[in-house]
Amino acid sequence: MKKILLGITTTLLLAFIVGCSAEKEASSSEASDENGKDKTITFGVTPWTSTVPPTKIAGLILEDMGYTVEETKANVGGVFMGLSRGDLDVFMDAWLPMHQVHLDKFGDKLDDTAVSYPKAETGWVVPTYMKDINSISDLKGKEDLFNNKMYGIEEGASATKESNEIIKAYGLDMKQVNSSEGGMIAQASRMMAQEKPVVFYGWRPHTMFNKFDLKVLSNDQGFFGSSSVHVITNNKLKEKAPDAYEFLSNWSISIDEVEAMIVEIEENGKDAEKVAREWINNNQDKVNKMLGK
Structure with a gap:
């Protein structure tokens, strides 16, 4: 009887270990494509209202493209440091020439990818x-x-x-x-x-x-x-996620649109992601252009 119970216990234990392992592998694969490439893109988010709308819009579009999107909050110095180390992939709210000091500091570790709007x-x-x-x-x-x-x-x-x-x-x-x-x-x-x-x-x-x-x-x-507001990426994104990089390199949105969304979020209390999704739905022609369609 003891041998039978021991056999059942061992079988159950093995099944549990195999099940956990399979679950872990499945979870890991969610953020990778069929070629094993990382499908997670991390945005740096500064504590400014102007950062939120473009970050949410770009994030939702990337999710629609099949990427997993994460956000990391930090001050502007921390964001540029994270980009230079490869801990962060994208920053949607770099103000030039004000932030040129960070681009000069980290040099070719960063990529000045696109101009969001030229006059702020x-x-x-x-x-x-x-x-x-x-x-x-x-x-x-x-x-x-x-x-x-x-x-x-x-x-x-x-x-x-x-x-x-x-x-x-x-x-x-x-x-x-x-x-x-x-x-x-x-x-x-x-x-x-x-x-x-x-x-x-x-x-x-x-x-x-x-x-x-x-x-x-x-x-x-x-x-x-x-100032002109730019999209900055780390220098590895182009190789890591070429289609995502291509989309971000075509990024363009007007200052009036961003300000209108800030009002919706900050003044009218709307959910930031819902506001971003509304913009996407109402501006599909602009989205398609950024996607190169």
Whole structure:
């Protein structure tokens, strides 16, 4: 009887091991094609509202192409580091020339794959009720109106570095106060609700230009200005997933479309993937063009 029970137990144990092994192999194969190539594409996602719509749209299209898509959240420095190491495959929201420092740093480990939209305004902004403040030089001597503070985004961002350079170049008696995008907007919003003087970092596409009456301050020293937003990939994606790379190299979307989607997500509370899928369904001709059809 003991021998019979031992035989049954052994058989069941072997069946369990074989079953687990088969399940593991099946799970692993889900992210690989019939030739054993990796079918997973990982996007780097910065904590900016402008990153979400293009990332979701590109991700859904790649899933429709048979890829498994993953997202990894990081600050912009971490995203470029991940791309250079091959931990990340794609970043949909690189701002040039602002992020050129990262392209220079990692050189041929990165691929400047496509231009998403060519002109995105960025810089220091103030509410339009501040009629006498139209340029950064207008801030000189009036820093105390702003409690000697300029509000910016996270510490590691290129925009943060450039804002500190502006303060130095113009000899402003101001200190940049850094926080997340959401924290910066919340602080500016509280002050604008009382029509208090406030200066902070702004850019399009962003809902701030839909919610508030803002103007970008001009400057005569070449800071910020108009940026072009690019798709950056690691240098191995072209070989790893040539059809995915080809699609991303044809990527193009207007700043107005991105801003409209940000409003739907941030202001109207719609699910980001649903908004992205709606855009795909309503713009199949553009999708087909990016797919080379």
